[in-house]
Amino acid sequence: MLERLNEAMAHVECHLDQRIDVAELARIALTSEYHFRRMFSALAGMPLSEYVRRRRLTIAAAEVTAGERTLLDIAVRHGYGSTEAFNRAFRAMHGVGPGEARRTGAVLRSQQRLSFRLVVEGSGSMRYHVVEKPEFRLVGRRARVPLVHEGMNPAIVAFVRSIAPETVARIEALSDQEPAGIVHASDKLGDDREEGAELDYWYAVVTGAEVPEGLEQVTVPAGTWAVFETSGEFPAAVQHLWRDVFTQWFPANPYRSRPGPEISRTRLSADGTQADAELWIPVERTAA
Numbered sequence: 023m024l025e026r027l028n029e030a031m032a033h034v035e036c037h038l039d040q041r042i043d044v045a046e047l048a049r050i051a052l053t054s055e056y057h058f059r060r061m062f063s064a065l066a067g068m069p070l071s072e073y074v075r076r077r078r079l080t081i082a083a084a085e086v087t088a089g090e091r092t093l094l095d096i097a098v099r100h101g102y103g104s105t106e107a108f109n110r111a112f113r114a115m116h117g118v119g120p121g122e123a124r125r126t127g128a129v130l131r132s133q134q135r136l137s138f139r140l141v142v143e144g145s146g147s148m149r150y151h152v153v154e155k156p157e158f159r160l161v162g163r164r165a166r167v168p169l170v171h172e173g174m175n176p177a178i179v180a181f182v183r184s185i186a187p188e189t190v191a192r193i194e195a196l197s198d199q200e201p202a203g204i205v206h207a208s209d210k211l212g213d214d215r216e217e218g219a220e221l222d223y224w225y226a227v228v229t230g231a232e233v234p235e236g237l238e239q240v241t242v243p244a245g246t247w248a249v250f251e252t253s254g255e256f257p258a259a260v261q262h263l264w265r266d267v268f269t270q271w272f273p274a275n276p277y278r279s280r281p282g283p284e285i286s287r288t289r290l291s292a293d294g295t296q297a298d299a300e301l302w303i304p305v306e307r308t309a310a
Contacts, residue, residue, distance in 0.1 A: 023273045024138045026051040027061070031136055038078050039099055044070065053308065057278035064268030066136055076133030079115045083130045086112075086120045093120050148271055149251040152305070153200075154244075160207055160283060161239045162193045162226025169211065169219045174257060178206075178223055185225060192234065197227035201249075201287040201300055209240065209283035224283065242282060248305045256297035260286055263301050277305040 030047040037043075047070075048058040062070045078100045085096045097108030112120045118128045163185055167177035190204070197203050205228060211221035224240070233239045250271070252263040264284070272278065282304030289298045 023051070026053075027065070027138045030058070031138075034074060034077070035135060038074070038081060039101075041101075042070075042074050053278050054280070056281055057272075060279050061268060061272060064265060065138060073133070073136065075111070076115060077135070079112060080131075080133045082108075082112065082120075083116060083123065083132075086124050087127065087130075089124060093124075096120070148266065150271065151249050152277075153247050153249060155247055156244045158199065158228050158230055158242050159233065159239045160205075160209075160224050160226040160242060160285075161196055161229050161231070161233050161237055162204075162224055163189070164222055164224050164226075164238045164240075166220050167223045169221055181223065182225055189236075193225070193227055193237065196229045196231045196234075198229050198231060201228055201285060201302060203227065203287065205285050205287045207283040207285045228285070240283070245280065245282065246277075246305050246307070248277060248303050250301045250303070251299070252301070253298045254296065256288070256290060256295060259297055260288060260299045260301070263299065267301065267303060276308050278308050280304045280306045 030050045033047060033050055034042060044058065045055050048055040051058050051061075053061070059070055062073075066073060068076075082096050082100045085091055085099075086093065091099070093108070094105050097103075097105050100108070102108035102111065109119050109121075112118075112123075115133075116123065116128070116130045118126075118130075122128060123130060163181075165177070165181040167175060167181065170176075194204055205224075205226060207224035207226060209222040209224065211219060248267075248271075250263055250267055252259050254262075268279075284304070285302040287300045287302075290296070
């Protein structure tokens with residue numbers, strides 16, 4: 023898998039002056055476009071689109087300082103329709119505009135080429151099992167919130183606090199299958215999973231029951247789910263589990279992610295600082 027990812031990175035380097043075809047990158051990596059984007063952002067710590075932007079602006083900076091092409095030529099060569107758009111992007115990365123960089127020889131930033139390699143860290147193992155679930159519903163309350171990778175998500179905290187206790191009781195009473203009880207689900211998140219990107223957050227239960235008036239629902243098709251378990255400090259343990267699933271478990275197992283909500287069930291300690299949690303990820307087997 024890592025060898026294939028590195029082949030995809032080589033393809034990016036050869037096509038920085040063209041539109042990057044993510045479907046072709048996924049084909050090289052022998053996976054789906056959906057899974058490739060998620061794997062890349064988990065392993066690289068940034069969305070694929072951001073990496074490509076930084077690499078292009080790194081190459082553009084070398085051309086700016088060389089002084090052999092006009093700034094408009096460089097802008098067009100790297101996919102910008104105007105010098106104004108190029109100036110904004112260049113300044114956002116390098117801290118100075120391209121004209122000033124050319125005149126003064128200012129200090130610039132470089133995005134190094136990414137390559138992936140295996141690093142052995144300890145002998146820990148992940149607790150998981152794989153289950154087949156028939157079609158079910160998520161029923162409860164939904165809000166559109168920004169993605170937060172580390173720490174508490176203020177928008178989610180505010181939303182959950184706004185749900186009346188009697189509504190929570192109505193929702194919880196509908197739970198009739200695993201994962202049991204109130205769950206937290208993330209759905210309709212952009213492929214790159216960039217910090218601040220919006221997603222549908224569900225405070226809900228997994229059920230086959232009819233939906234009472236006043237509650238929302240989404241139907242989840244039948245499919246395969248990988249279920250991971252963790253215990254530790256809240257919310258870090260849950261957030262780190264998601265990271266470890268994509269950076270450690272997927273590269274070592276014959277599965278890839280598929281579209282669908284990612285569901286967590288969390289049981290907090292009395293003081294709210296520790297948690298036992300399950301993470302349900304929709305998956306499919308890869309070809310042998």
